[in-house]
Amino acid sequence: MRKYSSSSIFISVLLVFSVVTLISISEVNAAEVISVNAKGYENTIIIEFENESTSKIKTIKVWPGGEITFTSFKSEPGWGGGKYSDSKLLIFTATNTLNPGESVKFGLVTDEKVNAINWKALDPNDNDIDKGKISIQVISETSSDIIEEESEDVEQAKETGGELYGTKKFIPEQIRSGSDVRLVGNGFGSEKNLKLYLDSTILKSVNTDKQGNFLTTISIPDAYNVGTSEFIIKDEFENIQTTNISVKEPKNRFLKTSNFEVNNIPAEIRYEETLTISGNAYPQSAIIIAFENNERILEKTRVVSANANGEWIFEETIERTDDLGEKFVIFKNNQNKTTKNLTVKSDYLIQISMSAVRYNLGETVTITGTAEPNNDTTIWVKNENKKIVYYDVFTTNADGSLNYEFVTDDTFSSGTYTVIVKQESGSDAALFGIDKYPTSVIIALMEKTNFALDSKAILSIVGPTSSSVSITILDSNDNIKITDSITSSSIGKNKYAIDLDGLDSGVYRAVVSSINIQDSVKFSIGLESASGAISLISTKSNYSAGESILVLGNTGNNARIIITLLDPSGNVSAITETFSDSTGSFSTDDIGIPPDGVLGDWKITAHNRLDNNSVEINVSIPTGKSLTLQIEETQFSTGDIIIIKGIGQSDANRLKIQITNEIDDVVILLHTPITSSGTFYLPWTVPTSFDTGTYTITVSDDENSSSFEIFIQ
Structure with a gap:
């Protein structure tokens, strides 16, 4: 047996201990080769790297983690930067290298406030030098670093930034140094982060609400120069709005007023x-x-x-x-x-009502209300089976008033109907019945189809008055994510804000219900527009004027798709956004042929950021015998020329046109031929002897007729 002396054992133990100690010291030194310091004010971060290693740094990567993204960044001269992984990663690369003993600063802006930043430094061969996670030291807007950084940013935005739209109001309007001023902002964009500056000095940062509004207090520094200054609002995309304001002397605090x-x-x-x-x-x-x-x-x-x-x-x-x-x-x-x-x-930018809730078949339905002025507006009429029986796109009046009429022709029958009117800013609904009063119905409408992660989605509910309404949000697998209940208002219209915080990106369904009635609407969260190749079909190849179009397709899963309808001249007739589900399938019936749509070949396109596809459809005269008037205006003056035109199928060669007054007396009788292609066209001058009032133009053959009301002043 081999024997070991006690001195040999001691030396061996000492050697092992020395090796372990050296390894430990090396590891400690390796963890401190890059010195990192980060300071932050709200969403703005200034991060500094000092190279204390023996290696040369070529690349620095920074990322916040999770779903937080970078909205902008700034680097020192000699460094280039770019966003990667959907703006969740920034990579800075040096033109030369950051040598030992040198340092560099970067300015970062995230979409929400963060407490720490991950980082990694690499050498020219892309080998890791050091990495870690640095906590952010919270500082105020008066910090010299922030003042200098923000001053440079706002000066650059003045030169290269776009125009920021919105209105603001100072309360009080007279601004004094050393005072607090309330600032009310409207229409600056939904859920935006805005920075407020006086000249080049940042005052504070604010966030707008869902409607693009904000209310805040700004403090004018005590020693601020009296005279004209520049008040600046800047968003995260470097768009700015500048206004010259007058800063007055401080108010004498001992001077008291007694005027009310x-x-x-x-x-x-x-x-x-x-x-x-x-x-x-x-x-x-x-x-x-x-x-x-x-x-x-x-x-x-x-x-x-x-x-x-x-x-x-x-x-x-x-x-x-x-x-x-x-x-x-x-x-x-x-x-x-x-x-x-x-x-x-009401905060409903669109609000509609019916002039009556019950009509007889053949009568004219009138919809009145208010909406955003001079905007494209889409109207759908759905029967009890939620099938669209009437579709149109029109432009609202310059004063925002809405007055729309249509005739209940043979496409309607006895029952309850839902009218939905939609603009880009929102939608509203109302009910009417034919040959009976409408039954109780509940309608769910979403403000838009896709919402950002961790935002709020606005659900509009139209239904019974002063009743309990249950609200359930389900994911694509019908798992319940949110449940709640509200009491409907005295007019039966409510808005409900769905808090999307914590919900993953994907397709969801909002279900609203009251006693024995229910409706649902789909919406999406956090979907991207890039999806892959698109397949597209329409359920029919031939359509008639006033008919809705059902579009089906397939693309990548959970993706946003823009659907556009083009008339034969290439003009955009309708445009809407939809989304694919977890299988890639998508569909929409939000587009259609207007009642005055021209005959010919129309085109439907579906596109995302990278891909597109299209399909052609034909708009022709209905195969059944019918007549449809297509008069473009509703108000005329005496002496005006009215173009009485339309389409139809008739066994007659000539059509009879009657113009009747408010007591149904025939005041004008005309005739016009109908062409072999099924169109008719007749100019008519309004006589100067006509009294002011409502007149009805009726075109007819031996079997069918079509009427249109006009107002002559």
């Missing part, structure tokens, strides 16, 4: 908006604000106090429980009293 004034009150306000009113009064005194409806019935009372300078401000969100309509707002302060007017409106 109401300086700012809007003429109208909508649901979910913040009502802001301000003015002056005797310092520390109370201002009583009473709200009365147009019948002078008191609805609510509020009390605010003036500050030591005599300034007061009232703010309150208009809730959906508040009654709509004109209000009297009465302000009382000591012996002073004044009354202002205010109109509370």
Whole structure:
């Protein structure tokens, strides 16, 4: 047996210990070869790398992790940068290298605030030098690093940025150094991050709500220069809006006012908006604000106090429980009293109603309401089986008023019908019945088809009044993700905000139900537009004017698709967005041929970011015997020429045209031929002897007829 001396054993143990110690020291040194420091203010991060290793750094990668993305970045001269992995990764590459002892800074902006950043440094051969995760030190907007970085950014945006749209209002309008000012912004884009600057100095950052609005307080520095300054708003895409404002001297805090004034009150306000009113009064005194409806019935009372300078401000969100309509707002302060007017409106940008809820077959249905002015508007009419029986696209009036009419021809029958009117900004629905009153129905409408991750989706519900409504959100496998219930309003119309926080990207279904009635609507979250090759078909090859089109197709799974309908001249007649499900299938019936659509070959296209496909359809005269008037205007003056035209199938060679007044007296009788291709066309001049009023133009043969109402002034 071999023997070992005690000294040999000791030396061996010492050697092993030395090796372990050296390895440990090497590992410690390796973890500290790159010094990283990160500072952050809200979504802006300044990260600095100092090369304390013996290697040369060629590439630096940074990523926040999860679904957080970079919206923009800035690098020092000599470094190039780019976004990868759907903007979740930034890669910076040096023109030369970052040598030992040198440092570099990068400016990063994320779509939401983060607490730490992952990083990795590589040498010219793409070998790892060091990597880690650095916590972000939170700093204020007054930090010298932030001030310098933001100052450079805003100056660059002035030169290269686009125009940022939106309106703003300062309260009070007179801005003084050393004061706080309320800033109200409207229409700056949904859920955007905006930065506010005075000249090149950042004041703060704000986020807009779903409607693109914000309300915040900005502080004007005490020692800020008196005179004209530039107030700047910049979004994350470097679009800017600049306004010259006048900064006045600080107000004498010992100067007290006793005059009672109401300086700012809007003429109208909508649901979910913040009502802001301000003015002056005797310092520390109370201002009583009473709200009365147009019948002078008191609805609510509020009390605010003036500050030591005599300034007061009232703010309150208009809730959906508040009654709509004109209000009297009465302000009382000591012996002073004044009354202002205010109109509370619905936040439905589109709101429709029926002139009647019951019609007889053959009568004209009238839809009235308000909508976004001068916008393309789509209307669908669905029967009890949710089949579209009428379709049209029209442009709303310049004043936002909506007045649409159509005749219930032989495509209608006795039953309940749903009218849906849609614009890009939203949609609304109403019910009517033919030969009977409409039965109870509930309708679910989504604000749009695709929503961003962790945002809010707006669900519109039209149904029974003052009733309990259940809301369920299901994923593509019908797993329940959200359940809730609400009580419908007194007019049966409600908006419900679905919080999408925590829901994965994919296709979902919102189900709304009340007693014995139910409806559902699909929507998607976080889908991308790039999907792969697209197959496309329409369920028919021949269509008639006023007919809806059902489009089917297949592409990559869970992808957004744009569907466009082009008339024979290549003009866009309709456009809509849809999405594919987990199998890649997609469908939509949101497009159709308008009632005045021209005959010929039309084209339907489906496209995403990279791929497209198209299919042709033919629009022709219906095969059954019928007549359809296609008069483009509804209002005329005496002396105007009206083009009486249309399409149809008839055994007759000539058609009879009657024009009747409001008491059904025939005031004009005309005749026109119908061509072999099924069209008719007749110019007619309105006689100067015609009285102002409503007239009906009717074209007929021995079997069929079509009518159209006009107003002559």
